Amino acid sequence: MSEPIIRVDHLGYCYPDGTQALDDISISIQPQEMVALIGTNGSGKTTLSKCLNGILKATSGSVLVDRIKVDAGLRSSKLISSIGYVFQNPDHQLFNNNIYDEIAYAPRNLKLSADEVDHRVREAARIAGIGEELFGEHPFFQTKGIRQRIAIASILSLRPKVIIVDEPTTGQDYRQSREVMEFLRELNREGHTIIVITHDMDIVAEHTDRVIAMTHGKVILDGPTRDVLTNTEVIAEADLLPPLVTRLDQRLAGPQFSGQALFPDELLAEWNARSAMPTAAEIGR
Numbered sequence: 001m002s003e004p005i006i007r008v009d010h011l012g013y014c015y016p017d018g019t020q021a022l023d024d025i026s027i028s029i030q031p032q033e034m035v036a037l038i039g040t041n042g043s044g045k046t047t048l049s050k051c052l053n054g055i056l057k058a059t060s061g062s063v064l065v066d067r068i069k070v071d072a073g074l075r076s077s078k079l080i081s082s083i084g085y086v087f088q089n090p091d092h093q094l095f096n097n098n099i100y101d102e103i104a105y106a107p108r109n110l111k112l113s114a115d116e117v118d119h120r121v122r123e124a125a126r127i128a129g130i131g132e133e134l135f136g137e138h139p140f141f142q143t144k145g146i147r148q149r150i151a152i153a154s155i156l157s158l159r160p161k162v163i164i165v166d167e168p169t170t171g172q173d174y175r176q177s178r179e180v181m182e183f184l185r186e187l188n189r190e191g192h193t194i195i196v197i198t199h200d201m202d203i204v205a206e207h208t209d210r211v212i213a214m215t216h217g218k219v220i221l222d223g224p225t226r227d228v229l230t231n232t233e234v235i236a237e238a239d240l241l242p243p244l245v246t247r248l249d250q251r252l253a254g255p256q257f258s259g260q261a262l263f264p265d266e267l268l269a270e271w272n273a274r275s276a277m278p279t280a281a282e283i284g285r
């Protein structure tokens with residue numbers, strides 16, 4: 001196994017008002033993983049992301065990203081090029097008057113040459129699927145889907161190895177959500193490590209390989225997506241529900257029903273493999 005791109009050891013974080021938001025978290029993430037970070041509101045997902053990104057300084061334990069010791073106030077150009085954080089609400093991130101300047105903002109801050117900035121803006125926009133004809137437009141007048149892409153492009157222009165995306169599908173319809181997730185998957189295939197924070201278990205099932213589940217500032221389960229999402233008891237401890245298909249599979253009786261199905265096709269295959277139709281009593285088990 002290669003060296004982790006993220007190594008968190010016994011991380012704790014306490015806000016100045018005394019709220020203990022993270023408690024003894026230890027995780028490591030390998031390069032090019034596609035990870036979902038799940039948990040109820042207030043479980044500590046955003047705080048953890050901010051500690052990874054150097055926005056917050058751990059009050060105990062340590063965080064290493066791409067071998068850099070992460071320390072708030074020390075958002076060195078190396079750290080900025082290693083990890084980027086896309087806010088839950090793109091409007092909290094976008095503040096320039098046109099899309100080009102928005103994407104160019106961070107590389108300009110790195111004091112890169114004008115040519116290099118221009119190259120990075122065009123590259124990031126192309127990867128994020130933002131046409132150059134939009135460069136002069138104001139970010140605020142775009143759809144939420146496009147604003148999300150601008151927010152991602154403005155991080156991509158730094159070419160970070162790790163990208164954390166906080167609730168990328170909130171407020172978007174099914175088609176837009178799918179598009180955003182497929183786009184993140186593409187970035188993942190191209191070599192980026194992606195961490196997605198989401199409450200949507202169908203999105204988790206379909207688009208991520210590993211799930212880290214949190215509650216009350218602790219990691220309660222960390223493993224392959226199917227193992228975590230079908231672990232009903234632990235998922236319930238985090239006040240979450242597995243995908244509907246999984247819940248149905250777990251209620252059906254019979255050896256064909258594994259209780260592990262995540263997708264309708266998997267459940268259908270199990271159903272079709274049955275020698276006889278289930279009785280009402282079996283379904284109600």
Ligand SMILES: Nc1ncnc2c1ncn2[C@@H]1O[C@H](COP(=O)(O)OP(=O)(O)OP(=O)(O)O)[C@@H](O)[C@H]1O
Binds near residue numbers: 020044045048
């Ligand atoms: N600025 C702050 N000051 C004090 N406490 C905070 C602050 N921000 C978050 N908290 C608290 O820290 C804990 C973890 O919050 P955090 O936002 O990290 O959770 P989360 O899992 O990201 O929640 P959500 O899904 O709602 O975004 C919660 O108890 C929250 O109320």
